[in-house]
Amino acid sequence: MMTSSSNYELQTCDIFCKVIDNYGDIGVCWRLARQLAGEHGLQVRLWVDDLGSFAKLCPEIDVAQESQRCRGVEVCLWGKLFPEVQPAGLVIEAFACKLPQSYIEAMASQQRSVWINLEYLSAEDWVHGCHRLPSPHPNLPLTKYFFFPGFTKQTGGLLLERSLLARRDEFRNNAAQQQAFWRSIGMKMPGAETLKISLFGYENAALHGLFDTWANGAQAVLCLVPEGRILPQVEQYFEDVGRDSSRRSQSAGMNPDLRNYSCGNLQVRVLPFVEQDRYDELLWACDVNFVRGEDSCVRAQWAAKPFIWQIYPQHDTVHWGKLQAFLNLYSAPLSSRTSEAVQALWKAWNKGNGAGQAASTGSGQAWPAFAAVRGELECHAQHWARQLAENNLVLNLLDFSREIGRMRAIKIEGQQT
Ligand code: TRH
Numbered sequence: 001m002m003t004s005s006s007n008y009e010l011q012t013c014d015i016f017c018k019v020i021d022n023y024g025d026i027g028v029c030w031r032l033a034r035q036l037a038g039e040h041g042l043q044v045r046l047w048v049d050d051l052g053s054f055a056k057l058c059p060e061i062d063v064a065q066e067s068q069r070c071r072g073v074e075v076c077l078w079g080k081l082f083p084e085v086q087p088a089g090l091v092i093e094a095f096a097c098k099l100p101q102s103y104i105e106a107m108a109s110q111q112r113s114v115w116i117n118l119e120y121l122s123a124e125d126w127v128h129g130c131h132r133l134p135s136p137h138p139n140l141p142l143t144k145y146f147f148f149p150g151f152t153k154q155t156g157g158l159l160l161e162r163s164l165l166a167r168r169d170e171f172r173n174n175a176a177q178q179q180a181f182w183r184s185i186g187m188k189m190p191g192a193e194t195l196k197i198s199l200f201g202y203e204n205a206a207l208h209g210l211f212d213t214w215a216n217g218a219q220a221v222l223c224l225v226p227e228g229r230i231l232p233q234v235e236q237y238f239e240d241v242g243r244d245s246s247r248r249s250q251s252a253g254m255n256p257d258l259r260n261y262s263c264g265n266l267q268v269r270v271l272p273f274v275e276q277d278r279y280d281e282l283l284w285a286c287d288v289n290f291v292r293g294e295d296s297c298v299r300a301q302w303a304a305k306p307f308i309w310q311i312y313p314q315h316d317t318v319h320w321g322k323l324q325a326f327l328n329l330y331s332a333p334l335s336s337r338t339s340e341a342v343q344a345l346w347k348a349w350n351k352g353n354g355a356g357q358a359a360s361t362g363s364g365q366a367w368p369a370f371a372a373v374r375g376e377l378e379c380h381a382q383h384w385a386r387q388l389a390e391n392n393l394v395l396n397l398l399d400f401s402r403e404i405g406r407m408r409a410i411k412i413e414g415q416q417t
Helices: 024-038 051-057 101-110 126-130 164-173 175-184 207-216 231-244 276-285 295-303 318-331 336-351 362-372 374-388 393-416
Strands: 012-017 043-048 067-070 073-077 090-094 114-118 134-136 143-147 195-199 221-226 249-251 260-263 266-271 288-292 307-310
Touching: 012 024, 024 043, 024 051, 024 073, 024 090, 024 276, 024 295, 024 393, 051 073, 114 393, 143 393, 164 175, 164 276, 164 295, 175 276, 195 276, 207 221, 207 231, 207 266, 207 362, 221 276, 231 260, 231 266, 276 295, 288 295, 295 307, 295 374, 307 336, 318 336, 336 362, 336 374, 362 374
Parallel strands: 012 043, 012 090, 043 073, 090 114, 114 143, 195 221, 195 288, 221 266, 288 307
Antiparallel strands: 067 073, 134 143, 249 260, 260 266
């Protein structure tokens, strides 16, 4: 990294990631790291405190290695004792994860790093006022800057790999690629008459009502469920159905991870957790996607298909405000009929959020109205993705960091003359 203001360049980057729970934190950091390294040529070190979660998204990761190279990124275990290292030119603290004190002190003494706190994604208005705000360190000559991802031009935008939309379109137009995907999950490609749904979720009491509606509906539904927190409820549903009648069917298939259930017009297939890039293919292959958290929600938007978001639940219920803020933005251009159908299903699905709740029927009741407006939603999803693609997080982040770096270099030059 040069410190002269005229030719300021970023060459190295440290990304710090603490895995709170689930896969969203490392999911976002891993995408960001690969993009900075692969598309922008930075030397990236990714410090992560939980290699086990990381290995689920990227099976090449060796959980026994403290340091390893993977896909052009140096992956380092962020253990209790942090080594003495040279801070990078660009330092990204993901989701306010609190950097090691020794590293902060090294940044302060060297004055060569741009320090960014990459925040969680939110569609709320207050984000506009906080994006790019400086936060001076209380007792060291250092400033950290807030960088907010988001859906509007007043935010940092969203992570989008250079080739993603072209790869998505190629997949959609290429029957061989689609067939290969279906083969990889042990299935023949379903016909157009079958509605294909992916369902990635947390525990959700609204699942039973939804499954009942699909099972009793006129259209065949194939529901693909990546393994995870919603699985016990899937199994419970089919156990209940089996007790009621002889409708239940379950087969182990060729791969024991690929469990199959069916009831009426509903077929459910459980999928093993796949490598991160392959999750996109699942979203592209389906007609409707249920997603959760942060990163899968963004991927569903790039897939440009109707989707339903189960937001990450927070104890103080602030997630409802976040959900509504997104719904307001997303459904603003829709007809009132379609907007109402989307809002009703999303809210019913999120009311079921969490473990230990009694089964609810709201989502099942809201489904037919949603299914009836799928045509308008598909057009909207494509338009929405095109619009979002104009605001690329990595490009914005690099522009902003270079601007900060240049300004600081000018200041240092001024102090030296
Ligand atoms: O796992 P999540 O629930 O993560 C959440 C959210 O990020 C939330 O905002 C955060 O506060 C909380 O963790 C701590 O959902 P998310 O964000 O969708 O992350 C899932 C990641 O897993 C995403 O990168 C996609 C990836 N994935 C795979 O790689 N393979 C798979 O088979 C599936 C289903 C997902």
